[in-house]
Amino acid sequence: MLHLTKYWDDLHVLHVNREEPRAHYIPYADERSAQSAKRGQSPLYQTLNGQWKFRYYNSVHEVKDAFYEDGVDVSGWDDLLVPSCWQSNGYDQMHYSNVNYPFPCDPPFVPDRNPAGLYLRDFQVREEWLGKQKHVVFEGVNSCFYLWVNGSFVGYSQGSRMPAEFDLTPYLRDGSNRMAVMVLKWSDGSYLEDQDAWRYSGIFRDVYLLARSESRVRDVFYRADLSEGLDQSVVQCTIDTVGSVDVTIQLVDASGVKQGEASGTIDGSATFSLTVEQPELWHAERPYLYSLFVTGGGEVLHFKVGMRKVEVRDGVFLINGQAVKLKGVNRHDSHPELGQTIPLKHMIQDLHLMKRHNVNTVRTSHYPNDSRFLDLCDELGFYVIDEADLECHGVLHAGDYHMLTKDPAWEAAFIERAIRMVERDKNHACIVMWSMGNESGYGVNHIAMARWTKERDSSRVIHYEGAALKYNGHPDTDCLDVNSRMYATVQELLDYATNESLNKPLLQCEYSHAMGNSCGDLQDYWDVIYKYPKLMGGCVWEWCDHGIKAVSPEGEAYFAYGGDFGDKPSDGNFCIDGLVSPDRIPHTNLLELKKVIAPVLLEAEELSKGLVRVTNRYDFIDLSDCVMAWKVERDGETMEQGLLPVLHTAPKQSEVIEVPYTIPAEGGRWFLQITVMQSRDTRWAAAGHELTSEQFELPAPHSSMDQETTIAWKPSLxxxxxxxxxxxxxxxxxxxxxxxxxxxxxxxxxxxxxxxxxxxxxxxxxxxxxxxxxxxxxxxxxxxxxxxxxxxxxxxxxxxxxxxxxxxxxxxxxxxxxxxxxxxxxxxxxxxxxxxxxxxxxxxxxxxxxxxxxxxxxxxxxxxxxxxxxxxxxxxxxxxxxxxxxxxxxxxxxxxxxxxxxxxxxxxxxxxxxxxxxxxxxxxxxxxxxxxxxxxxxxxxxxxxxxxxxxxxxxxxxxxxxxxxxxxxxxxxxxxxxxxxxxxxxxxxxxxxxxxxxxxxxxxx
CATH class of the missing domain: 2.70.98.10 (Beta-galactosidase; Chain A, domain 5)
Structure with missing residues (x-):
């Protein structure tokens, strides 16, 4: 075996030489390219995505040669596209497990037979980067990896779904360079990554180089503090630097008009303040974004700024002072062919589908998603529950659900999961809630995570469902701002809502399990959720079926699931539990959800006079962007139809309208249908897209068609x-x-x-x-x-x-x-x-x-x-x-x-x-x-x-x-x-x- 320091099951080593976590950004050379937010247009960015040389070993102990040394012949190795998952390319074992660890539960130790993937890539560094600091960023590697450049060891990292950044400056040379990476399937971090999903391995998210100035802006953290009346916003922008840097910040609105500017020399850390009067507020219904440009050290950083206020008051979850219902879904990274490697267009497809079906919230179950996904949520308008890459569900069957979270030896590993999430994602307006992970018991380590998070960022609420009393964990839940449940009954929701001693809002972080032909209980849930302010909504489990595209022996295409690959232990088709199919065809479950959570409610007021009550269930916008069409059918045939005048019904208000149909004078079955559509094109749907519709049966006289027909002859049997x-x-x-x-x-x-x-x-x-x-x-x-x-x-x-x-x-x-x-x-x-x-x-x-x-x-x-x-x-x-x-x-x-x-x-x-x-x-x-x-x-x-x-x-x-x-x-x-x-x-x-x-x-x- 290679002479390696065995970091992968050493609880005291979470990384070696990895840079401190920071906000996600790409440096640009000027404001114009920064404005584009297209990283490929930055001369300070260079992708390492593409074809790498690859060799797979069933165990790290089979790796005998120092493959990372300069000049090693890799001509006989396989080619593997990066980013990708091994298992999606025929290496290792496709494996689905829900709760159980796929290895003996002996924390922090993992099996000696620990599969390894070796990656090699030769690359050039741009000549114009001479004199720059050169960093490499791995956006996601599962589960841990060692990094060498030109034969020298650079560092080690674990924690699969967060970036790992390393300074390569001492290791690079002019001309050709060689990067070598060894990825291991298991590490002690795998005990904290026991999510209900396929167990993928490899460099599955993007890899790229950045050229940085020696003195530079290292981190940016903005907070838009809104006044009580929401008529003023003070943007507090804290900037950390490496060395002394002359820094200028500019805040620009969506039309390009400058709203404020500040500058100064920073050597370490400083905070600038900009005041905006009568700010345009960000919310999911109209996600207005400002641009914050941070210039310093020959670089320009661009951040989208959404001004919004998240709080809990009197047991009610509020955004910008309004009680908001989270109409959400749980979303895993899942692609039927690429596994956990998700192309940008696939993220867009998911979010557009959600928008078209009235979803306003995404819980990133159960780990932070790609940063570009959060960029899209900022732009399109979604509330995001950002969840730490932390689930140790498997200890439940090992005998103690709280085994790891109550063990101080694991505290650093727990807290780091929160730190890396918060530091990367802190500048996203879409994130309204931090989640301390999922199904991992509850103890002192979770409390430490939540307290660190609250101290670092008090502008969002903190959630963790595992603290529910039913799990018999640590009794101290003061660090959490909301209570949450999974699969509570409708009666349990009602009991909570009417219990005056419970003073936190309740979130159903998972409910209405959308497995197969499902979601038959949505209306019952939402009848109660709409009625009580303390109930803040919930997220359906889950967005998509995690099926794997496969071909039967007869040549028929189908989707495979757990156990189809001989994987043990496996939870079978429990991964097939989504609102859409693996190829994103909506199930009828999603159509049902769309109707139940629709932003407009139509109710009969007095149908004999054509009166219908319209309720605007939007939280912030009126109905002026909607158009309503009506038609009357008799026995399924359209008799008359028309358009209604544009309504300006205020959010959360109702009004009674008159639909000018003719009252039925003939027999038959008469129905009035009103369809609410969007009146203009949006990024996710064209004008005319249906938001909701409602049907009412109209009173009609008895039909002569119901009378028996007289025949002229008598039958004879x-x-x-x-x-x-x-x-x-x-x-x-x-x-x-x-x-x-x-x-x-x-x-x-x-x-x-x-x-x-x-x-x-x-x-x-x-x-x-x-x-x-x-x-x-x-x-x-x-x-x-x-x-x-x-x-x-x-x-x-x-x-x-x-x-x-x-x-x-x-x-x-x-x-x-x-x-x-x-x-x-x-x-x-x-x-x-x-x-x-x-x-x-x-x-x-x-x-x-x-x-x-x-x-x-x-x-x-x-x-x-x-x-x-x-x-x-x-x-x-x-x-x-x-x-x-x-x-x-x-x-x-x-x-x-x-x-x-x-x-x-x-x-x-x-x-x-x-x-x-x-x-x-x-x-x-x-x-x-x-x-x-x-x-x-x-x-x-x-x-x-x-x-x-x-x-x-x-x-x-x-x-x-x-x-x-x-x-x-x-x-x-x-x-x-x-x-x-x-x-x-x-x-x-x-x-x-x-x-x-x-x-x-x-x-x-």
């Missing part, structure tokens, strides 16, 4: 019995009922088959990720393997215009007693319309059902759907705020909602009628007289979806499987956290419902 089969033949149809099976075996119209197999009552749905707890009990009771037992089946009526069958039956699975017993009455009228009325009783002690209804399989070719119900996308009893009632036409394939792990999907809550037909309109119309039902039509059975663990394992059937559910269990978000609310559980023990199945020729209607 022919009934014949052969064994157990009863054939019912009419003028243009022929149905066959099997008395032994208690159901139909054939249904036709004009000879066209409309039934494949036999209709059956069904209770199983493919478990959604949120069913992961209850599905154990479902399966124990046989819900997933039901068979029908017929006790009695007889034809009780055989008239010329009607045939009736009565069936007594039960549903049950092997081993267990029957799940339910019921009676069904099947009738066929003279036109071939089938009506089934069912009554059922569920065994008393059983867990609630997944669904209850009828499954009807139709032959291949029945691809066209039309329905009147909620759409256009899937909806459930607790997940339907983002849909509206109307008439929708689509295909069976379009009904399907793809999730990385196949599961229940595509159901349409509140369907009143649905038609499934072939291309010529020949098919069936399904109605539930006097009520609505949940409608689903897919090319997969629930059993198909249950058995498949990846999308490529699904084999599309040619048949169309129709589900007509009297009731469908709610979706919730209980894959992590709270159970499904009782109101949405299918826990009734008695059911009665009626369905009508009518053969149709749509083109004749």
């Amino acid at each position: 022919k009934v014949r019995t052969e064994g157990s089969e009863v054939t019912i033949e009419g003028f243009d149809f022929l149905h066959v009922f099997d008395l032994q099976a208690g159901t139909f075996t054939r249904v036709t119209k004009h000879g066209v088959p409309l039934l494949q197999g036999m209709p059956k009552f069904h209770i199983w749905r493919a478990p959604a990720d949120n069913d992961r707890k209850i599905k154990v009990f479902w399966r124990q009771e046989g819900y997933d393997r039901i068979e029908t037992k017929v006790y009695r089946s007889e034809m009780t009526l055989a008239a010329a215009d009607k045939v009736r069958f009565e069936v007594e039956f039960s549903l049950g699975g092997y081993i267990k007693l029957p799940i339910l017993r019921g009676t069904s009455i099947w009738e066929i009228d003279g036109e071939g319309v089938i009506t089934v009325a069912a009554e059922m009783k569920v065994r008393e002690e059983l867990p609630y059902l997944p669904r209850i209804g009828l499954q009807w399989m139709m032959p291949g070719g029945n691809e066209e759907l039309e329905y009147f119900g909620y759409g256009p996308h899937e909806s459930y009893v607790d997940k339907r705020r983002s849909v509206r009632k109307g008439k929708y036409a689509l295909t069976v394939d379009e009904m399907y909602q793809s999730y990385v792990v196949p599961q229940e999907n595509g159901s349409r809550y509140g369907t009143e009628w649905a038609t499934v037909s072939n291309a010529l309109g020949m098919g069936l119309k399904f109605t539930s007289p006097g009520s609505s039902y949940s409608f689903q039509a897919l090319h997969y059975t629930p059993e198909d979806l249950t058995e498949a663990m990846h999308t490529y394992e699904l084999k599309r059937r040619k048949e169309t499987i129709v589900h007509l559910d009297h009731r469908m269990n709610g979706i919730g978000s209980s894959s992590c956290g709270t159970d499904l609310l009782e109101a949405y559980q299918l826990s009734d023990k008695e059911f009665a419902f009626k369905l009508e199945i009518a053969p149709v020729m749509k083109e004749d209607e």
Whole structure:
């Protein structure tokens, strides 16, 4: 092995020769290039991104040769792009773990088999840098690394997601230089980086050189102190220098007008003050930014300045004096091909998507993001909870959740995580809260972190969820400004909000676990959050599915997850828990969130007079940038429409408007829809982008269409019995009922088959990720393997215009007693319309059902759907705020909602009628007289979806499987956290419902 000092499991060594942390900036040669904020335009910046020579070893102990020495032949090495992750390029083991350490928990020691990656790069230094100090900055290296230049050891660093800067001046020479880096997969810092994510390694963020003056500005920290009335801002700018430097600062507004200037000679540290009268304030709704130019030592530094005030007053979280609700998401660095290496355009894509879906807050779970991400949040307008790169969740299973945070030996490592985050990010207006990490217990080391942070920066509040009393950590929480919870129930939020002895605002740093088909509880949460000032909002877990782009043996593209690479221990698909897919296609979860947290609320005031109440839920801006369009539909057809006058409703205020529609005078189903759109282009969406919409059913007279149609001829049915089969033949149809099976075996119209197999009552749905707890009990009771037992089946009526069958039956699975017993009455009228009325009783002690209804399989070719119900996308009893009632036409394939792990999907809550037909309109119309039902039509059975663990394992059937559910269990978000609310559980023990199945020729209607 190489002769190396073993820093990687020495708690007393966190770095060697690394520069002190500072604010993030790039030095420029003049104000013009600094204004561009394009680092490539700075002659003082040189990227080292690109192709490096690379060699991977399974263990650092296998590295025998001094690869870093000058002149070593590396022609036989691999080429590896920097930045990148080893695992994304075929080296080492792809590994996903949530809580557990992927190695024995023996802090601070890591396995002797510690994979190592060797990097080599030859580079030139610009001639104009002669006489300059030369620094290298590594923005992110996981987990630790040693650095050599031209054969000389430069230094060591650990702490994966923060910059490491080294002075290379003594080591560089004219002409060609060689940089050598050895990255290790594990270090003692890995005990503090046990985040719920893929475990990536390597130089995964940017690397670059900086040319610095010998006497220079080293650090800048500005604070914009706003007066009580917010009409004056005093910008306190503290500057640290290396040597004596003549420094000038200028503050310029967004239009280029100078707002203040100060200058002086600094040798060490000094603070300048600039006063701005009537400042434009920064907030997420209108993120106004000033520019601060700091000139000294032949360099110009440029910082964006947002003037805003963050505070807690009387238990309420305030920004600029206003109570603000944080409508947030948790975001990991995650790319389906690049792993944790995130291109700038990918960051922009994420933030634009968030803006388009009314998200205003990002929690950087669970480490500081790339500095450019924070630049974007400043510019686009997001509140950021900046989280330290600190999670030691794995000690929970080692026996003591507080093992590391209560151990003074780890204090320096803990505090350094806060210092490096705060020092780098302190000049970002978007950051409204510092987080002391995640899921790491709570003890004296966290308290030390928080106290240092408060002393260094009192302009923001401090958060750490691990201090919650339920974890039995250290009782002293005075250093924290907010209380926070993960996955608190709605009732727990209500209890907190109404408890007058609790005087801190409450943040749900994680709630509504968005895994698979999820987020069925959002409206319930936000009804309470909006109502109580102490509840400051929360962040949905989480933004994106962490799927890895892969190809099946059959050549089909899919997304892989934990365990697919043989990784152990692994938490399987628990990394697939986002509002968007790995390739950033929004799930319906995100559409639901967009609606629930929309900035405009529309409510019926007096619809008979066209009156609607509009509430502005923005905190700072009026509604003058919104345009509202309205339309009235009758039975799904647009009857009239128009635009409303521009409103100037003040923030947090309401007004009643009159929508000039004609009050319905004819029968039918009439709906008013109002859509709120942005009136101008923004960086994230064009004018006309929908912010929210609302639908109201209008009162209308009884429709003559509901009356029975008189026909000029009388139907005459022919009934014949052969064994157990009863054939019912009419003028243009022929149905066959099997008395032994208690159901139909054939249904036709004009000879066209409309039934494949036999209709059956069904209770199983493919478990959604949120069913992961209850599905154990479902399966124990046989819900997933039901068979029908017929006790009695007889034809009780055989008239010329009607045939009736009565069936007594039960549903049950092997081993267990029957799940339910019921009676069904099947009738066929003279036109071939089938009506089934069912009554059922569920065994008393059983867990609630997944669904209850009828499954009807139709032959291949029945691809066209039309329905009147909620759409256009899937909806459930607790997940339907983002849909509206109307008439929708689509295909069976379009009904399907793809999730990385196949599961229940595509159901349409509140369907009143649905038609499934072939291309010529020949098919069936399904109605539930006097009520609505949940409608689903897919090319997969629930059993198909249950058995498949990846999308490529699904084999599309040619048949169309129709589900007509009297009731469908709610979706919730209980894959992590709270159970499904009782109101949405299918826990009734008695059911009665009626369905009508009518053969149709749509083109004749």
